Amino acid sequence: MRIELISASGDPARPNEDFAALAVPASGQGGALVVLDGVTPPRGDDGCLHPVPWFCARLGGKLTELSVSRQDLTLPEILSHAILRTAESHATTCDLSHPRTPQATVVLARWSESAVEYLVLSDSALLAEAPDGAVTALLDDRLARIPRASLATDAIADATVRNKEGGFFTAAADPSVAARAVTGELPRAAVRSLVALTDGATRWTEKFRQGDWTDLFTFVRKEGAAALVERVRALESADREERTRLGRSKTHDDATVVYVQP
């Protein structure tokens, strides 16, 4: 297995709210990857005593453990269990019914000798490369389909469209959201490698239009995961004044890139 991973905070004064993990079960058969992007609550008002990294570490840790220890569970079942267990760990101290209770986007992939299972919830991305080089983007595009006019400045922080019918869904305190995730399975022989990215890194394609998903995959494979984040940082800095591409988005976002050749 070949792995490359970078996770970089968008602001040195703030903790990184992305989470990334790779696991190889002791059997040596298969493995799993988990990437989360914690949603930053505006004004810190979320009804929770815990910082976003606390939430992401717990949810991500449980997803990682269950992905390799519970082969009998499907990925939506694993997400559901992990959300429930995370909620239980602060249900007595925090208001989990708050609309901005800590939450995260999710990318989960698990491979065995025969298959690659995947689950994507909200706007982090999973790219799968076939042995012939063809790249398939496995995306939950609900957020992109919401009319721009109905979104606040920082779309994902907009509680009016989050975890509601017609809006988009993140992993928060309600385990039933697992049924909303984009999921599927590919034959193991159809996947040569995978790239998972949070939206701080997918900006290369989605905001700065440097190329399509295949171009992005090729960039990561050839130049490396760290080079992609460096390139995004340079593009952000160049657009800081004009904001032609950045618009009203924050200049730098936490950015995570995981490349794995199972």
Ligand SMILES: [Zn+2]
């Ligand atoms: Zn809490």
